[in-house]
Amino acid sequence: MWTILGCFCLTASAQDLSTYGRRTKKTTNPRQTRPVQPVKVEEKKQIESILFNLGTHTEFYDSIQINTSGGTRKFDAKAPTIGAGLSMPVRYGWRFLPELNWVLPRFIDDSKIIKNLFMFRADFGYDPLDWLRLRVGTSIMWANQHGRGGKAEINNGNSTSTFYYPEENRSSLNNTFDLGLETKFDEWAVRLQTYTYAIFKEERRQVSYTLFISYYWDQ
Numbered sequence: 637m638w639t640i641l642g643c644f645c646l647t648a649s650a651q652d653l654s655t656y657g658r659r660t661k662k663t664t665n666p667r668q669t670r671p672v673q674p675v676k677v678e679e680k681k682q683i684e685s686i687l688f689n690l691g692t693h694t695e696f697y698d699s700i701q702i703n704t705s706g707g708t709r710k711f712d713a714k715a716p717t718i719g720a721g722l723s724m725p726v727r728y729g730w731r732f733l734p735e736l737n738w739v740l741p742r743f744i745d746d747s748k749i750i751k752n753l754f755m756f757r758a759d760f761g762y763d764p765l766d767w768l769r770l771r772v773g774t775s776i777m778w779a780n781q782h783g784r785g786g787k788a789e790i791n792n793g794n795s796t797s798t799f800y801y802p803e804e805n806r807s808s809l810n811n812t813f814d815l816g817l818e819t820k821f822d823e824w825a826v827r828l829q830t831y832t833y834a835i836f837k838e839e840r841r842q843v844s845y846t847l848f849i850s851y852y853w854d855q
Contacts (some may be wrong), residue, residue: 682724683855684731687825689719691848693739693753699842704791716740717846719755726760733759733771737846748786748801755776755831759816769815776833780807818850825850 694712702709721735739753759773785803789796811832819826827848834840 642679657783660772679781681855683722684725685723685852685854687721687733687735687833687853688851689717689721689735689737689848690850691717691827691846693717693844694844695739695753695844696842701790706791715742717848719848721757723761723852729762731761731763733761733773735759748784748788750782750784752780754780757814758854759814761816761818767820769816769818769820771814771818771827771829773814773816775812775814777812777831777833780805780808780809812844820852823852823854 692713693715694709695715696709697711698708700709701707717737717739719735719737721733724734726732735755735757738756739755742751743749744751754777756776756778757773759771759776759853761769761771764768767843782805783801783803785801787798787800790799810833812833813835814829814831816827816829818828825848827850828845829848830843830845833842833844
């Protein structure tokens with residue numbers, strides 16, 4: 637009998653030790669592996685907006701004689717201009733603003749000269765206010781003239797002078813220093829853009845300007 641009781645106690649003790657070991661094994665490593673959540677990094681857009689321009693261009697402000705009385709042109713409503721460009725964010729709140737504008741063909745002096753002007757432009761823009769953008773940049777101006785020949789008598793003050801129209805196709809390239817002031821209203825903007833020719837040569841310096849209405853198509 638004592639032998640049976642002893643065996644029973646040994647068996648119970650072995651079971652208790654086995655259970656304790658299993659419990660201890662579970663509690664000694666309480667950590668559970670959790671899946672690592674990927675961190676979403678927001679990528680900066682390379683192209684912020686595509687813009688479309690519509691306006692009018694005044695070439696060589698106050699320098700071109702427009703009548704026999706010696707009057708000069710200060711605003712030209714007969715030079716419609718269209719264009720398109722990009723707005724690309726760079727550092728410290730600045731934007732890179734390349735664009736191409738085209739002053740549509742104009743018929744000058746009773747259609748004796750047909751003139752085209754293409755502007756290959758690039759500005760850097762900064763917004764000091766939400767509704768205001770300042771621009772500084774440069775342009776390559778490609779002017780093309782097609783002449784049909786002939787001459788005209790124009791009053792140059794006390795007398796008249798004879799001017800001859802070309803009979804050939806001519807092109808010229810000029811580099812300009814540009815400044816712009818733009819006011820924004822949601823996706824719309826109104827801009828005054830100036831172009832200074834021969835900025836370092838006072839005797840040849842000329843200023844042209846364009847008035848634009850632009851639409852910014854956000855990407």
